[in-house]
Amino acid sequence: MDTLLLIKALVMGVVEGLTEFLPVSSTGHLILAGDLLHFNDDKAKVFDVVIQTGAMLAIVWEYRARFTAAVAGVLSDRSAQRFIANLFIAFLPAAVLGLLFSRAIKAHLFKPVPVALAFIIGALVILWVERRDRSHARIDSVDDMTPLDALKVGFAQAFALIPGTSRSGATIMGGMLFGLSRRAATEFSFFLAVPTLIAAGAYDAFKNRALFSAADAPLFGVGTLTAFVSAFLCVRWLLRYVATHDFKPFAWYRIAFGILVLLTAYTGVVDWSAG
Numbered sequence: 001m002d003t004l005l006l007i008k009a010l011v012m013g014v015v016e017g018l019t020e021f022l023p024v025s026s027t028g029h030l031i032l033a034g035d036l037l038h039f040n041d042d043k044a045k046v047f048d049v050v051i052q053t054g055a056m057l058a059i060v061w062e063y064r065a066r067f068t069a070a071v072a073g074v075l076s077d078r079s080a081q082r083f084i085a086n087l088f089i090a091f092l093p094a095a096v097l098g099l100l101f102s103r104a105i106k107a108h109l110f111k112p113v114p115v116a117l118a119f120i121i122g123a124l125v126i127l128w129v130e131r132r133d134r135s136h137a138r139i140d141s142v143d144d145m146t147p148l149d150a151l152k153v154g155f156a157q158a159f160a161l162i163p164g165t166s167r168s169g170a171t172i173m174g175g176m177l178f179g180l181s182r183r184a185a186t187e188f189s190f191f192l193a194v195p196t197l198i199a200a201g202a203y204d205a206f207k208n209r210a211l212f213s214a215a216d217a218p219l220f221g222v223g224t225l226t227a228f229v230s231a232f233l234c235v236r237w238l239l240r241y242v243a244t245h246d247f248k249p250f251a252w253y254r255i256a257f258g259i260l261v262l263l264t265a266y267t268g269v270v271d272w273s274a275g
Contacts, residue, residue: 006218009222013051013226016048016052016231017055017058020231020234021234022168023172023173024119025122025164025166027115031115031163032115043212045106045110046211047223052201053224056193056197058227062235062236063190066191067194070084086145086146086150087191089154090150090192093155109162116265118258119257122166123252123255125173126248126254129176137176138180156175157170157192182247
């Protein structure tokens with residue numbers, strides 16, 4: 001396989017892993033990075049979705065004891081049953097809406113300029129949520145969530161179907177808005193990534209299977225592995241970060257990055273060919 005193509009896969013894997021669980025939009029960053037690297041054809045778009053599996057596996061590994069206990073207790077332990085049921089409930093809104101509207105979204109919004117606008121709008125939402133009084137969060141632990149709490153977070157996640165919004169940002173901010181503590185909202189966002197990213201990766205890979213052959217295995221292997229490693233490091237860091245910090249710095253980053261993309265698109269400094 002072409003060495004340059006493998007290097008592009010490595011870069012995209014790192015971008016995916018570092019941004020998947022931060023409220024900055026991994027899809028938005030992948031669209032922008034892919035455009036700059038000229039790695040944005042139909043096969044590359046499926047690649048972007050499939051390598052999210054690597055980031056998802058980092059969560060499974062980090063919380064392996066939690067997931068093992070949930071699977072082992074699914075038939076007998078009420079806490080495990082509630083945990084799995086809440087993940088399923090929260091997963092449904094994005095799954096249903098994604099099936100209904102994914103083709104239209106990809107046709108019109110998977111472009112740098114709409115992504116940049118979503119970056120900025122999402123940043124304003126983060127700043128608004130963080131300005132609210134957080135001194136009396138109703139839910140301090142994921143285990144205290146009700147099915148209604150899970151459904152509310154699930155509808156918040158559905159906003160992330162718009163590229164540039166951020167799946168983690170939507171679920172974390174939605175969780176905080178609906179009464180979860182910052183850590184509980186962050187951890188539930190991690191857990192919800194598992195069914196969401198598995199479903200998205202499997203669906204896109206199956207739907208576009210005709211685009212690929214066995215020769216593409218190294219490409220996907222490199223992207224998935226680097227996504228796993230970088231996501232694992234990022235998750236460890238983020239858990240320490242949320243213990244003593246808020247998400248405002250990510251909002252300012254989103255605003256700065258979004259404005260930069262819009263300015264370079266307007267002035268022609270960067271040829272955003274996908275836009």
